[in-house]
Amino acid sequence: MEKSSRRGFMGKLFGFTAAVGAGGSLIAMKQSWDPLPSVKAAGFTTVDTASFVENALVVEKWRGKPIFILKKTADMVSKQSAEQTSRDVIVDGAHYMIAIGLCTHLGCIPAYADKLEKFQCACHGGEFDTSGIDIKSPPPSPLVIPPFKVSGKTLMLGEEGPEYLKMKEAGILA
């Protein structure tokens, strides 16, 4: 009886040690799968808007995704609705559309038709206006606005600036 309780004790001791080891290794395994610091550091893209031309789409790459940046003409800004204006990003006094350039239907990349002033998707015929709002189905929602921060004439993609947070609160990001 004494013998078996001693074995029981040793068994429990082993179980405890094994549990600590297993728990520790799980933490290590989880973190080994995390994105590397270098990958995370590359998750920010800085864009200088100084050279931007009105009504000419610029496609930047951020976290492997295409980012549409469109400097709007004064004519576009004056004609657009309040809903459209609410999605504008103001950099150095000029209105910009900033959005992830992936159709919200199935992730294709729409093309910009500068004469028609709208985005057209070749995959399933979806269309978006110059504020990224869906104007022709199948896309179910507007283009997504990525996190951004404005400082002077530069845009930092990936960082949540005050303008971005304001949009987020107003619920116009998606």
Added chain:
Amino acid sequence: MAHFTKATSVKDWLNQRLAIEKVEKVMASEYWIPKNINFLWAMGMVLAITFGLLLVSGIFLLMYYQPNVETAFDSVNYTIMQEVGFGWLWRHVHAVAASVVFLIIYIHMLTGIYYGSYKKGREMIWISGMLLFVAFSAEAFSGYMLPWGQMSYWAGMVITNLFSAGSLELNGVVEWIRGDYVPGQAFLNRFFMLHVLLVPLAILALIGVHFAALRIPHVNNQDGDEIDFPAEAEKYLAGDTKNSKVIRFANDFMSKDMFVVAVFLVFFFYLVFWNYGFAMDPVNFDPADGLKTPAHIYPEWYFLWSYEILRPFSKDIGLIWFAFAQVIFVLLPFLDRSPNVKSANKRGLFGIWFWALVADLVVLTAMGKLPPMGIFSTIGYIAAVVFIGLWVALPFVTMTEKKV
């Protein structure tokens, strides 16, 4: 210490140390197989051989493949296809076998369902088999990433996105799986590891469990007869082979098994040499480009049926039914409430259920390939609803079944 004597032969020497005669008996010559079976019982061996083909061709591909986003595409499409002697053979064997293995898995599964081979003590055979199906799916998906073409990249993007669980927006989980915001170097490297080591290890272990699960209940037979294996084996060993209901696994059963394998291999190598195109999507011959989506993204044919269950619904509902379709087959032994181990054609309503399921899977597969527009989208939607309905109805269909 055990007592050893001077060996009279090499066989005797090994026998004293490894008991090879005993092992041979347990594993082969006195492992008993019922007589009343047909060619469909050879699918397990066909699968084992196909897995062997995948392993051997994979070993040769592994010697030249480079898991690097810059060089992966060329290491497959240039080095292996053009420079390596017979490199094209390994690649085509690997691609065709990866596709055909699913055809055989589906035949193997449907055979099991048709003859009720998942019931009365055979539940673990079914469950381990379904786990193998999951492991093979993971193996197929991870392997599909490796050539790093457009379909590799975008399939990787879409499938890993599923883990964000729709409106729950668990983007952190998706980024964790990828090791990046989008499929990149970390993603390619870890899926390479999964494809060549972790998942194959799991498959080998599961094959072990699958075979072990067969030993006690034994393989089912065409009539669902409950055979007294020890008694029948005794009859066989006593020389009454004619009246015994069983035969030896080797060489008796194996001889027919390998005949079916030979027929299969003729068909298989016909595909490898003359018709490998179906296993090589043309879109995947464009290198991966994160800034250009292919016009249509669709999975390989063997995933189309479950893809079609995801597609016709809204995002969240689609995901729920997709998850349902992935797990529901595992529960078959418990959803079938009838005690009958009989072929479906002798089980009344269940026979209709079985053929309705087969037809529905075919329709789902066909619609999954077509663009989701107009009438096809409606047919796909109906087929998806029918699939769910069939599984919900199964306990009721089988509960009312009379004992045969």
